[in-house]
Amino acid sequence: MAKILVTLPHLSSPGGVSSFWNALLPEFGGRKEFEIIPLEIGGHGKNPFGPLVDQWKLLKSVNKVDLCVLNPSLGARSFFRDGLFAKQLALRKRKFAIFFHGWDEDFEQMVTKRYIPLFKGTFAKAEQIFVLSKDFESKLREWGYTGVVTVATTTIEGSLIQDFSISEKMxxxxxxxxxxxxxxxxxxREKGIYETIDAFRKLKKSxxxxxxxxxxxxxxxDRVVNETQNDADIEILGHLTGSRKREVFINSHVYCLPSYTEGLPTSILEAMAFGMPVITTPVGGLKYFFKDKEMGYxxxxxxxxxxxxxxxxxxxxREKMVHMGNYNHDFALSNLTANKVAERLANSFASMIARS
Incomplete structure (x- = not known):
């Protein structure tokens, strides 16, 4: 049985990468051809030795596995930390793949101006790179990557939508x-929270x-709480998980995430699975994935x-909302559930391991 080491944030932490792998790991659990070994990194706070601990943890494990999968975002902290991971793996001639989740367009410009040689000596040594947008693929090619690039998606945790009735919601x-x-x-700010509040207030008048x-x-x-304390119909819920998160999705009707920059946000896929039209922006992976006027606007x-x-x-x-809600639910179940995404990734992992 092949062994695949996957670096990821602490699985109990909020965020897109931990949500992604929390959804996928159970799907990989029953496979006979390989075993996924999670390696939790980061979360060291202000400990100056944290990055060294992460490097040590990785190097202690790499000789026992057939493939490593790094899960960075294209941003300053992750670029240098995971770049060093990639460098160490390349020096030891270990096969590895990269899955870029977040993508900071300002930092992208920094790479183009200053860090292309660093990229070529680190991430460009990967067997395969997964990204969430064709734009990101084009940028990797511009920086000199010649390997396999796959435009992938994030996913929806199966237990979240288990026994959900789309007909009842409609x-x-x-x-x-x-x-x-x-x-x-x-x-x-970059997620468009203030634009959402402003649009709500304008709409509330009519x-x-x-x-x-x-x-x-x-x-x-704190600022959002202070600025909305006099808005009777704005409710601040805090971070949600499990049954409470599911309840809120079931009882909401339109999802809003007008981000300035994105990869492919899991929350939009989850909202679609719960039959919600989506209001968002043509950035990152959304530019190619999202169907304007069919999935929302x-x-x-x-x-x-x-x-x-x-x-x-x-x-x-209402009938337009029903049409969009049904379309989004059907699309999500056909393409975005954890078992579908895990199967596509499993095929890619098997191909990488088999390549000489």
Whole structure:
């Protein structure tokens, strides 16, 4: 049985990478051809020796496995830490793959200006690189990567949508008086939290039966709480997991995530699985994955009224919401569930291990 070492954040921590692997690891558990070995890294806080501990943990394990899979984001901290991982693996002639999850476009420009030689000596040594957008693939080619690039997706944890009834939700949507918008993400400016609040307030003037649920945590939490304390129909829920997260998805009607930059956010895929039209922006992997006017709407944040107008168009047309909700649910179940994504990754891992 082949052994595959996967570096990842602590599985109990919030974030897209831990959610991705929490969903996939059970799907890999029953496979006979290889074993996935998680290696949790990071989470050292201000400990200056944390990065050295991570390097030691990796080097202690690499000689026992047939393939390593690194899961960085394209950002300053991860680029240098995981770049050193890649360098060590290349020097030891160990097969490894890279799965870039997040992608910081400002840091992308830094790589183009300063760090292409570093990229070529580290990540470019990978057998295969997974990205979440064709734009990211093009950038890797521009930087000199000649190996296999796969445009992949994130995934939905199967237990989250188990026994969910799309027909029941659509029936409730047709009859409910209350409309709930949901924002669920890290509370940072770049996720479009303030644009979402502003659009809600504008829409509330003409659609009084509207609520906004804000789920998540992050550095903007205190400011968001302070700025919305007088908004009677805005509810701050904090970070959600498990049954509470499922309950909020079931009882919400439109999902909003107008990010400035993205890979392919798991929360959008989850919202789709729960039959929600989505309001988002044409950035990162969303630019190619998301079908504007079928899955929801792209909005232009430079146009001040655009998001509120798109939301109003949706919530005043229940049948359009039902059509989009059914389409998103069917698409998610056919393409984005953990078993489907795990099968595609398993085939790629097997091919890499088999290559001489």
């Amino acid at each position: 029936n409730n949507l047709r009859s409910t008086d209350k409309m709930r918008l949901l924002f669920m993400s890290r509370l940072v 659609v009084p039966n509207l609520e906004l649920l804000i789920a998540g945590d992050g550095k903007e939490m 792209f909005v232009d944040l430079k146009e001040e009224e655009d998001m509120a107008a798109r939301l109003k168009d949706l919530i005043l047309d």
